[in-house]
Amino acid sequence: MSTTLTQIITFAASEAYRADPQGTLAPYIDLLRVATGSVKSYHGLTAQSPAEVFVFNIWDEPTSYDALLNASRSEPIIDAFENAAKDKATTIYAQFRSDPRVAATSPVTELALITMKEGHTRESVASDLDALITLGVPPAGPTWGPVVECDDTLVLVAGWRSAHKEYLQNPPERLPGLAGALLLASSWKVVEAQLVEAA
Numbered sequence: 001m002s003t004t005l006t007q008i009i010t011f012a013a014s015e016a017y018r019a020d021p022q023g024t025l026a027p028y029i030d031l032l033r034v035a036t037g038s039v040k041s042y043h044g045l046t047a048q049s050p051a052e053v054f055v056f057n058i059w060d061e062p063t064s065y066d067a068l069l070n071a072s073r074s075e076p077i078i079d080a081f082e083n084a085a086k087d088k089a090t091t092i093y094a095q096f097r098s099d100p101r102v103a104a105t106s107p108v109t110e111l112a113l114i115t116m117k118e119g120h121t122r123e124s125v126a127s128d129l130d131a132l133i134t135l136g137v138p139p140a141g142p143t144w145g146p147v148v149e150c151d152d153t154l155v156l157v158a159g160w161r162s163a164h165k166e167y168l169q170n171p172p173e174r175l176p177g178l179a180g181a182l183l184l185a186s187s188w189k190v191v192e193a194q195l196v197e198a199a
Contacts, residue, residue, distance in 0.1 A: 002095070002096045002097060002098055002099055002100070002143070002145070003060070003061075004058050004059060004061075004096075005058075005059045005060075005061060005062050005064075005093055005094075005148070006056065006057065006058050006059070006093065006094045006095075006096055006100055006157075007055075007056075007057040007058075007065055008054070008055070008056055008057075008091070008092050008093070008094060008111070008155065009054075009055035009089050009090070009091045010046075010052050010053065010054055010055070010089065010090050010191075011052060011053050011087065011088070011089035011090065012051075012052055012053075012086040013052060013084070013085075014083065014084055014085055014086050016083050016084065017053055017083070017084040017085075018051075021043065021044070021045070021053075021084075021196070022198070024080065024083050025043060025055075025080050025084055025198065026080070027076035027079055027080040028076065029080075029198045031068065031076060031077065032057065035067075035068045036064060036067065036068075037059050037063075037064025037065075037067065037068075038057070038058075038059060038060075038064065039058040039059060040057075040058045040101055040104070040197065041056065041057045041058070041197070042055070042056040042104045042105075042109075042195040042196065042198055043055045043056065043195060043196065043198050044109075044193040044194050044195040045193060045194070046191040046192060046193045047108075047191075047192045047193065047194075048191055048192070052191065053084060053085070054111065054191065054193040054195065055198075056109075056195060058100065062093070062148075092147050092148075092149060092150075092153075093148040093149065094146070094147055094148070094155040094157075095145045095146055095148060096143045096145040096157065097143050097145050099143070100141065101141070102140055102141025102159060103141040103142065103158050103159040104159070104195055105159070106141065106158075106160060106161070107159070107160065107161055107194065108160040108161070108162060108194060109158070109159055109192065109193055109194070109195050110157070110158050110160060110190060110191070110192050111155065111157050111190070111191050111192075111193070112155065112156040112157075112188050112189065113153065113155055113188070113189040113190075114144075114153065114154040114155065114156060114182075114187070115150075115152055115153050115186060115187045115189075116152040116153070117184075117185055117186055117187060121152075122146055122151070122153075122154055125182060125185045125186055128178055128181050128182050129154070129156065129182070131178055132178050132179075132182070140159030140160060140161070141157075141158065141159050142156065142157070142158035143156075143157060143158075144157070154186075160192075
């Protein structure tokens with residue numbers, strides 16, 4: 001299990017963010033660059049429609065972001081997100097099993113929010129997720145872990161060379177069976193984004 005905590009923020013993109021992503025979030029990014037415990041941060045528009053912004057912050061421990069908010073610095077953060085977002089942002093925290101930075105720095109980053117169906121638990125799908133990753137699907141830095149706030153939800157993050165999903169051209173033999181088992185046990189919401197490093 002990775003010792004870092006990943007904060008994942010999503011929101012509908014404002015026109016200001018579409019026109020100038022880095023500039024719109026600049027007050028927030030400037031704080032992250034000097035914040036104690038901030039490891040790396042990335043952001044970008046999802047490929048899905050309507051496009052959302054996907055902010056991916058890696059912290060060295062769970063209390064680091066709270067410390068930033070409590071250090072009389074919350075106003076620039078609020079201002080930045082009010083400019084970048086069309087509506088309220090959603091935030092979750094994931095405890096990935098390994099460092100997610102390889103996936104975040106790939107040409108395309110895929111994020112899957114995996115919610116357990118009735119009668120299934122996070123533990124019951126763990127072996128199938130591990131098997132999927134062992135197959136090399138997805139190929140770049142795949143990792144998964146629990147969502148801290150939700151007992152029935154996992155997050156998978158992975159990198160791809162392109163949005164065309166190279167594994168579809170020559171899928172591993174075990175892939176259909178694993179995918180079927182995972183879909184029987186859980187519901188998936190998948191988004192893709194081209195992320196840029198923020199801080």
